[in-house]
Amino acid sequence: MTRIVHLTDLHFGMERPELVAPLAQAITATAPDIVVVTGDLSHRARAPQFRAAMTFLQGLGVPVLATPGNHDIPLFNVVARMLGPFRGWRRNVGADLAPGATLDRVRILSANTADPFRWRRGILRQDDLRRIAASLEPGDGRINILACHHPLVEPPGFERGETRGGTAALPSLIRSGVHVVLSGHLHHWTIGLGIAQDRPQPLMLVQTGTALCGRAGETDHGFCVLDLAGPDLAITAWLADATTGHFVAQAPRRFHRDNGAWHLGG
Ligand SMILES: [Fe+2]
Ligand SMILES: [Fe+2]
Structure with missing residues (x-):
């Protein structure tokens, strides 16, 4: 089995400071093989914020794969955003903006969807689609996961056109052999978008809520655990309890892959 924390x-x-230590404890307790972070590590792309995020992530003691979000490029300093949008990320997080990893029978790829020209909204670039297609071998028995900040498909109630090229990329991603897409940005949870008892889907779209954002009105802070074993996938949301501040595992959602699609149920 491969266990991934998203x-x-x-x-x-702009984090909720009282949730930082409980979050680290909860992630460590799940003993993941890797932690995949889909952006907005910082609130304003400032060096101390990146350093705080890296101190947190490195303290987990497991491999971490991270790709940027829109908050990881400068907002107000337009000159810096145009001339070196990812300078802070590269200096403090890593040189590779779209790293990948292979774990047993699971392959993880990422795409940097942050767009300096639009700041909030993202883009899935053609170059990334070509790179993904060239990196994967459909039918090799692996489960292939794409991690990116912006959602490729927005859940009901969020149709804001956040990701240019997102929906249009789905056929290409499916052909390339992508099975699961992990994203964030909306600060909203949706696990298995569009999958119903009578409606299997080729792509498992996982939208995980914010881990720590302390802006007014943010709720359901947490993270997600994906357990992959052959064709079976269990996804468990861990949410911060509003009274204790501790992260608690919710009931897992179980899926299995058959005939090129994810079906509800184990
Ligand atoms: Fe965010
Ligand atoms: Fe975002």
């Missing part, structure tokens, strides 16, 4: 939208600089 963590997103940490927003260090």
